[in-house]
């Protein structure tokens with residue numbers, strides 16, 4: 001094990017062990033025989049571009065001038081179509097609240113690994129790395145608590161050791177504030193397609209009990225070219241992310257990875273698979289990933305706008321390229337694919353004219 005691996009603390013999940021096992025295992029190159037795992041990983045990474053993500057000032061949506069409101073809504077819809085990602089400013093989530101969230105996350109994640117793993121925060125909410133990874137490409141150098149909003153202050157959040165009252169209070173406040181942002185953005189995007197905006201996302205089956213808050217931590221990583229989170233799309237309508245100032249989030253745009261430079265006053269918004277389906281592919285759910293960092297640990301908090309499991313994901317207009325499916329069906333298919341093949345297929349599974357064999 002390299003000396004630098006000693007930066008791992010006993011509070012970190014066993015990421016170094018996972019990494020070493022995969023590294024020693026190596027990987028088979030597709031045509032030229034054996035390729036050491038680290039080399040295989042870096043050969044895959046494409047050039048990272050520095051491009052400015054569109055920034056939408058949400059204050060303009062409430063301007064007294066209807067033209068300004070329309071210009072803002074159009075800019076948001078263009079960003080959702082062309083990038084699938086944008087940043088929002090004047091979003092109403094207080095900077096102090098977000099700083100408090102980060103402090104609470106540090107306290108929570110710096111607890112011993114055993115405590116986090118055994119207690120969860122809510123049952124089954126803790127996850128780390130990818131214990132079933134068979135290659136370095138599948139290893140996520142991170143840990144997270146993925147918490148249903150219904151549970152934050154519910155009775156099943158009983159693990160006193162982890163769920164301090166202050167943590168639960170801050171999580172609830174962040175969830176409430178981010179849900180207002182999600183409703184505004186989703187309503188604006190839906191209206192831009194011709195839907196009666198005020199009824200969305202409630203009309204799509206989303207409410208305060210169906211969404212999730214995910215607390216992410218990316219520990220220091222001593223190995224070059226490691227991913228903090230592997231490339232993925234989100235299986236929701238919309239995601240609102242607050243990242244700290246460390247950086248590492250990259251999104252796919254025009255066949256290149258684009259680094260999302262942290263902006264102290266902005267939240268990152270991305271379209272999820274369900275909105276892509278609902279919008280008949282007008283809005284794009286694009287791949288994104290997080291690159292691990294060797295100098296600083298990184299925290300982020302993500303709010304996932306999800307409907308109830310039995311909600312039917314239809315479309316705003318017809319015909320849709322997708323057959324109707326429920327959110328529960330979608331999640332089950334994603335989980336089955338990941339379990340069986342190590343990879344999410346997602347929306348292509350639900351195309352009416354499937355090209356998946």
Ligand SMILES: O=C(O)CCC(=O)C(=O)O
Pocket residue numbers: 214216229234241243249288290299300301302
């Ligand atoms: O940490 C980030 O910036 C992104 C997190 C993310 O993509 C996720 O939790 O799905």
Ligand SMILES: [Fe+2]
Pocket residue numbers: 232233234239288
């Ligand atoms: Fe994501």
